Amino acid sequence: MDGQISDLMTEIGIRARAAATELSYASADRKHAALIGAAEAVWARRNQILDANILDLDYAVAKGLSPAMIDRLRLDEGRLRGIVDGLRAVAEQPDPVGRVLAEWDRPSGLHIQRVATPLGVVGVIYESRPNVTADAGALCLKAGNAVILRGGSESFHSSAAIHDCMLQGLRQAGMPEAAIQLIPTRDRQMVTDMLHATDYIDVIVPRGGKGLVGLVQREARVPVFAHLEGIxxxxxxxxxxxxxxxxxxxxxxxxxxxxxxxxxxxxxxxxxxxxxxxxxxxxxxxxxxxxxxxxxxxxxxxxxxxxxxxxxxxxxxxxxxxxxxxxxxxxxxxxxxxxxxxxxxxxxxxxxxxxxxxxxxxxxxxxxxxxxxxADGGEFGMGAEIGIATGKMHARGPVGAEQLTSFKYLVTGDGTIRS
Structure with a gap:
């Protein structure tokens, strides 16, 4: 069984890498269209999503989750409207890819620009909250990244229903469906495989309690945007x-x-x-x-x-x-x-x-x-967030689309040589 799971991770990783290559130069209009299409699909399919959420709530109650944790899992029309509004808000933001972060000239004659570029493939491991499926998918897409989502076992059905809506948006915009992939199993071996998938994943974002974040920080071989407890x-x-x-x-x-x-x-x-x-x-x-x-x-x-x-x-x-x-x-x-x-x-x-x-x-x-x-990316004007990073490297605080980019240097000369 472990071998089958590892094979699944490899298959998902290969598809994500291919999608990331295409996304790195995808136009702002196509990304916008995909997110608007996803938002429309969520609202059109809201009854199916709520039906899926009932299955998850029954599972959570049977597992003995606390009322507060069940509240994190619960969806209703108001929360679905929040997901739709978040998708639309991310869609309307300026495209973070290709922004000129700084530029200067050197005495040598070189003109240098530092330009925002996608990270590549982002892995998101989260618990309970099914809205993360939409938030993380939207923000990664906006920043030109492919994303591999591993939702909590409690939100399995709700996340799958929302993910289907994200795929519909991608199809309508003519973008690769592998841009937003959801791990299709509750098997926890997939978490370990994601943490070790250095060939396919560029950064891991854990979103959950102390146990999950501790596991990720201990075992990850992929760089991590740390999200510690909210004390x-x-x-x-x-x-x-x-x-x-x-x-x-x-x-x-x-x-x-x-x-x-x-x-x-x-x-x-x-x-x-x-x-x-x-x-x-x-x-x-x-x-x-x-x-x-x-x-x-x-x-x-x-x-x-x-x-x-x-x-x-x-x-x-x-x-x-x-x-x-x-x-x-x-x-x-x-x-x-x-x-x-x-x-x-x-x-x-x-x-x-x-x-x-x-x-x-x-x-x-x-x-x-x-x-x-x-303390929320939506309230900060980011449309949504993939999490709140408490570390000090790269992204910090609410992680929105801008924080899901890196940069590269573009250097222009005119037959310029170094003495």
């Missing part, structure tokens, strides 16, 4: 506006708990707490959030004693850790110790404090007076 912090500074803070904290945690931009830790300045009391904690508890804390905050009715691993933990559920800190520097120290370099938000009206927070933390996304739930 996102919100810090309520002593100069925070109370009403703004209440809105942002509640939204950061409760809008959708199963996304990587969900706040997992609330830090409250002692002076804010002295002035306003436990209102931020009380709001969360009223909303049904379990607040795990220590010390003074345990006096707030309904709070729970934090365990040794609750700070620096990605709950992806209606749970948050909370702690009192003495000023912005103590908040920064806590985030440096427990954060995952994903997204942090400071709530303050003090410009100097906000600037200190921004300068002294190095997470991929830093916010002021805004919900961490905005």
């Amino acid at each position: 996102c912090h919100v810090y309520a500074d002593r100069d925070a506006d109370l009403e703004k803070a209440r809105r942002v904290v509640l939204n950061s945690k409760t809008r959708r708990t199963g996304v990587c931009g969900s706040a997992e830790c609330l830090l409250i300045d002692w002076q804010f707490y002295t002035r306003h009391g436990a209102v931020l904690i009380e709001d969360l508890i009223k909303a049904g959030v379990e607040v795990r804390t220590e010390g003074e905050l345990l006096k707030v009715p309904g709070t729970v004693q934090a365990g040794p691993d609750d700070f620096g933990h990605e709950f992806l559920d209606m749970i948050i850790s909370a702690k009192l800190v003495d000023g912005v520097d103590e908040a920064i120290a806590h985030i440096r110790r427990y954060g995952s370099s994903h997204t942090e938000s400071i709530l303050t009206e003090n410009d100097a404090t906000a600037q200190r927070f921004f300068q002294r933390l190095d997470s991929a996304i830093l916010m002021r007076n805004a919900s961490t739930q905005f």
Whole structure:
């Protein structure tokens, strides 16, 4: 069986390489047409996609997935409309391929340009969320890359139904169907084979929980755009506006708990707490959030004693850790110790404090007076995202079409020789 899976990976890889060659010079109009066609197909086939999603939800319930994880998997007409809007938004973006990133002349007479070029073949390994099938397919295509998608076993049917729509868009635009390939099996051996497929895949993007990302980082022989846990912090500074803070904290945690931009830790300045009391904690508890804390905050009715691993933990559920800190520097120290370099938000009206927070933390996304739930490529104007990269090489933060390009140098002379 392993041999059959490896043969399948080789077959998929060869097709992807051939498609990437053609995509590298595909016109912006053809890519646009393929994405618009895919968007129309998703909406036209929405009932079939929702039927497929029911099969996946039944599978997820039988596996005992948490409510938050089931929410990540669930599709409805509103979420399908979001997929359609995302496809259209990516289609309408400027083509990132061929952009002149820089150009200059040398005393030797050479004219040099640095020009954006596709990466080649991108492998995306993801869990649960079937919308990634459309987002990753669209962004890779826009950037001139072929993509090999390996969705989670939970989203097997939903991803296949959405993938069929992506193929329809490609066919209508006269583009190779191998531009967007979906692994047609739940066999986990395919994950290992993708991680080792250095002959066929140029970069791997993992999108999922700590277990998946850890596996990819340990075993990959292909370069990886790291997407670590979303251990996102919100810090309520002593100069925070109370009403703004209440809105942002509640939204950061409760809008959708199963996304990587969900706040997992609330830090409250002692002076804010002295002035306003436990209102931020009380709001969360009223909303049904379990607040795990220590010390003074345990006096707030309904709070729970934090365990040794609750700070620096990605709950992806209606749970948050909370702690009192003495000023912005103590908040920064806590985030440096427990954060995952994903997204942090400071709530303050003090410009100097906000600037200190921004300068002294190095997470991929830093916010002021805004919900961490905005940590999303669509909200950044990218149409969609393939993930949020928390590493420091090449792509960082929301990975959109521009981040899925590399570059090459075009050098022009006039019979120019080197002395």
